[in-house]
Amino acid sequence: xxxxxxxxxxxxxxxxxxxxxxxxxxxxxxxxxxxxxxxxxxxxxxxxxxxxxxxxxxxxxxxxxxxxxxxxxxxxxxxxxxxxxxxxxxxxxxxxxxxxxxxxxxxxxxxxxxxxxxxxxxxxxxxxxxxxxxxxxxxxxxxxxxxxxxxxxxxxxxxxxxxxxxxxxxxxxxxxxxxxxxxxxxxxxxxxxxxxxxxxxxxxxxxxxxxxxxxxxxxxxxxxxxxxxxxxxxxxxxxxxxxxxxxxxxxxxxxxxxxxxxxxxxxxxxxxxxxxxxxxxxxxxxxxxxxxxxxxxxxxxxxxxxxxxxxxxxxxxxxxxxxxxxxxxxxxxxxxxxxxxxxxxxxxxxxxxxxxxxxxxxxxxxxxxxxxxxxxxxxxxxxxxxxxxxxxxxxxxxxxxxxxxxxxxxxxxxxxxxxxxxxxxxxxxxxxxxxxxxxxx
Amino acid sequence: xxxxxxxxxxxxxxxxxxxxxxxxxxxxxxxxxxxxxxxxxxxxxxxxxxxxxxxxxxxxxxxxxxxxxxxxxxxxxxxxxxxxxxxxxxxxxxxxxxxxxxxxxxxxxxxxxxxxxxxxxxxxxxxxxxxxxxxxxxxxxxxxxxxxxxxxxxxxxxxxxxxxxxxxxxxxxxxxxxxxxxxxxxxxxxxxxxxxxxxxxxxxxxxxxxxxxxxxxxxxxxxxxxxxxxxxxxxxxxxxxxxxxxxxxxxxxxxxxxxxxxxxxxxxxxxxxxxxxxxxxxxxxxxxxxxxxxxxxxxxxx
Numbered sequence: 001x002x003x004x005x006x007x008x009x010x011x012x013x014x015x016x017x018x019x020x021x022x023x024x025x026x027x028x029x030x031x032x033x034x035x036x037x038x039x040x041x042x043x044x045x046x047x048x049x050x051x052x053x054x055x056x057x058x059x060x061x062x063x064x065x066x067x068x069x070x071x072x073x074x075x076x077x078x079x080x081x082x083x084x085x086x087x088x089x090x091x092x093x094x095x096x097x098x099x100x101x102x103x104x105x106x107x108x109x110x111x112x113x114x115x116x117x118x119x120x121x122x123x124x125x126x127x128x129x130x131x132x133x134x135x136x137x138x139x140x141x142x143x144x145x146x147x148x149x150x151x152x153x154x155x156x157x158x159x160x161x162x163x164x165x166x167x168x169x170x171x172x173x174x175x176x177x178x179x180x181x182x183x184x185x186x187x188x189x190x191x192x193x194x195x196x197x198x199x200x201x202x203x204x205x206x207x208x209x210x211x212x213x214x215x216x217x218x219x220x221x222x223x224x225x226x227x228x229x230x231x232x233x234x235x236x237x238x239x240x241x242x243x244x245x246x247x248x249x250x251x252x253x254x255x256x257x258x259x260x261x262x263x264x265x266x267x268x269x270x271x272x273x274x275x276x277x278x279x280x281x282x283x284x285x286x287x288x289x290x291x292x293x294x295x296x297x298x299x300x301x302x303x304x305x306x307x308x309x310x311x312x313x314x315x316x317x318x319x320x321x322x323x324x325x326x327x328x329x330x331x332x333x334x335x336x337x338x339x340x341x342x343x344x345x346x347x348x349x350x351x352x353x354x355x356x357x358x359x360x361x362x363x364x365x366x367x368x369x370x371x372x373x374x375x376x377x378x379x380x381x382x383x384x385x386x387x388x389x390x391x392x393x394x395x396x397x398x399x400x401x402x403x404x405x406x407x408x409x410x411x412x413x414x415x416x417x418x419x420x421x422x423x424x425x426x427x428x429x430x431x432x433x434x435x436x437x438x439x440x441x
Numbered sequence: 442x443x444x445x446x447x448x449x450x451x452x453x454x455x456x457x458x459x460x461x462x463x464x465x466x467x468x469x470x471x472x473x474x475x476x477x478x479x480x481x482x483x484x485x486x487x488x489x490x491x492x493x494x495x496x497x498x499x500x501x502x503x504x505x506x507x508x509x510x511x512x513x514x515x516x517x518x519x520x521x522x523x524x525x526x527x528x529x530x531x532x533x534x535x536x537x538x539x540x541x542x543x544x545x546x547x548x549x550x551x552x553x554x555x556x557x558x559x560x561x562x563x564x565x566x567x568x569x570x571x572x573x574x575x576x577x578x579x580x581x582x583x584x585x586x587x588x589x590x591x592x593x594x595x596x597x598x599x600x601x602x603x604x605x606x607x608x609x610x611x612x613x614x615x616x617x618x619x620x621x622x623x624x625x626x627x628x629x630x631x632x633x634x635x636x637x638x639x640x641x642x643x644x645x646x647x648x649x650x651x652x653x654x655x656x657x658x659x660x661x662x663x664x665x666x667x668x669x670x671x672x673x674x675x676x677x678x679x680x681x682x683x684x685x686x687x688x689x690x691x692x693x694x695x696x697x698x699x700x701x702x703x704x705x706x707x708x709x710x711x712x713x714x715x716x717x718x719x720x721x722x723x724x725x726x727x728x729x730x731x732x733x734x735x736x737x738x739x740x741x742x743x
Contacts, residue, residue, distance in 0.1 A: 424450045
């Protein structure tokens with residue numbers, strides 16, 4: 001099968017060998033978890049527990065009446081020690097429930113177990129996905145039940161599972177595809193049923209042959225699901241790039257994949273959907289790659305949401321002497337952390353530690369118009385021009401030149417020989433346009 | 442544990458390219474042409490080239506010193522400008538003229554606009570344009586070792602005499618230091634293409650337009666391809682990143698426009714050669730070209 005891809009993009013070093021052959025294993029059960037009460041894009045949640053409450057594993061501890069939200073569950077059985085403000089990996093200050101773990105876990109989620117999808121209709125699948133608090137696990141954390149709630153005037157013919165894992169270093173989706181292919185397929189079928197979509201496609205980059213083989217075996221019996229090989233190129237896993245590559249469809253600017261009849265979910269998200277339906281298990285743990293040259297023993301772990309990332313780092317042998325930068329997520333879009341006292345959340349797919357020589361300080365020099373950024377941008381924007389507009393507060397021009405289409409993938413900054421932090425300026429440019437729009441309304 | 446973690450915004454990895462690498466690669470790419478110049482014009486070529494490079498580097502240094510800016514000589518951009526200017530000069534040019542040309546190239550062509558990345562024109566061509574206007578005789582005296590001869594283009598223009606194509610290609614002709622051997626220039630260009638430090642659309646469009654244009658108007662297309670400064674201009678000056686368009690379509694237009702101007706000047710203009718003016722004229726159109734050739738972004742409805 002021919003590997004498909006999108007136009008433009010970049011080829012960073014992938015460095016997946018550090019962890020790609022390390023099987024997923026359970027991290028040590030934490031003695032205390034700090035669970036931020038906002039782990040999704042959407043409305044804020046209200047805590048359902050208070051200090052001193054006893055909670056069970058999988059018990060819902062925060063929820064809201066809003067549609068666009070995902071409830072949060074206890075990731076250990078234990079006692080609520082306090083509710084306090086913490087800084088999440090994204091740098092936001094949010095309320096968090098601190099739970100002191102009891103001796104043993106007792107799963108009590110209130111979710112029923114279903115061996116097959118036969119007795120479930122699309123609405124009840126969506127309900128389970130919502131109640132299980134499932135969000136996009138690639139990092140964006142958009143509530144999954146919202147994604148598969150298709151408005152009456154829209155029709156979806158494909159659910160695409162994103163197994164591209166185009167971020168360098170990360171190997172969690174890879175491991176889940178190798179180790180749990182049947183769960184992914186079960187989850188995909190549930191998502192297809194929920195979205196009323198007849199066909200499913202699992203897109204995987206060529207640099208993961210074991211994952212491709214594993215998924216191909218798992219879908220051998222399925223006549224409406226196929227595995228599509230994708231060229232190894234960043235940002236292949238961006239949903240717009242994925243749809244362009246696989247179906248040749250263009251998501252309209254400002255629109256959603258829904259507008260071209262597609263729903264895109266991460267492969268790990270699909271596995272979480274399967275866990276929720278079959279085992280009544282809400283999203284209280286996830287897999288993560290602890291990797292990079294600054295980690296003593298890189299590995300893939302399954303950890304409870306709310307575990308301190310410092311504990312996970314320790315479990316992977318700790319930081320090396322010359323560790324200089326700790327990133328949650330991948331190197332292209334992840335967030336650098338000030339310290340390791342940060343709880344892992346539903347979207348935290350990696351902890352990447354770079355050593356000093358890998359983070360040489362980039363001193364930007366003037367733009368020489370080389371247009372490498374223009375040639376790299378998968379959205380066909382002109383980053384160099386947009387940066388000039390952003391620096392000069394030219395908001396109308398920013399809007400006209402489509403700054404809002406920027407997906408912040410970082411390809412422009414990556415290729416820039418003058419080391420200009422282009423995507424950083426583009427984010428500021430987007431904020432300028434959004435501010436203007438808010439003012440107008 | 443390390444308590445001084447570095448925090449910056451993403452991405453946290455970068456490609457290994459740098460402005461410095463690009464500029465020095467251009468210098469390397471010009472070496473075959475330099476060697477060809479030394480082969481054909483002997484020690485004279487070396488002294489002209491060294492003088493022009495020294496003039497450019499010194500001017501850059503003095504300007505940055507006066508403006509209290511960081512000294513950025515090691516980025517190699519001044520060397521590129523000096524080298525390119527030298528390659529456009531006649532071998533017999535007095536050394537002080539070559540030096541003066543470099544001073545103008547860097548001073549008026551680059552530093553007054555704010556230095557690297559800011560110049561609207563190719564600095565080397567600004568220097569050459571100045572010399573052509575100020576010292577027309579020196580700039581058109583093609584004398585080596587006391588033997589004067591006309592360039593193939595002026596022979597063609599004045600007397601209708603053509604030159605053997607093979608001699609044109611390898612450089613066995615009278616002309617500026619670097620424009621004689623198309624072969625050496627193409628070798629260097631191939632190196633830049635391999636490194637990914639040059640775009641091919643501009644030279645292809647420019648050379649293609651000259652080829653087809655001269656053919657269409659009854660001139661010898663092969664002759665016009667390899668005579669004069671077309672190869673040097675199309676491969677190394679029209680492709681100057683700073684002063685050329687950033688869009689793919691824009692590069693086609695830029696090359697096409699420059700090629701058309703070359704044909705017009707060569708066939709009907711007062712000068713035998715028009716590469717310099719055609720590139721400088723197209724430089725002025727770059728902001729406009731960029732503006733009107735913005736690619737449709739993914740999903741954009743126009």
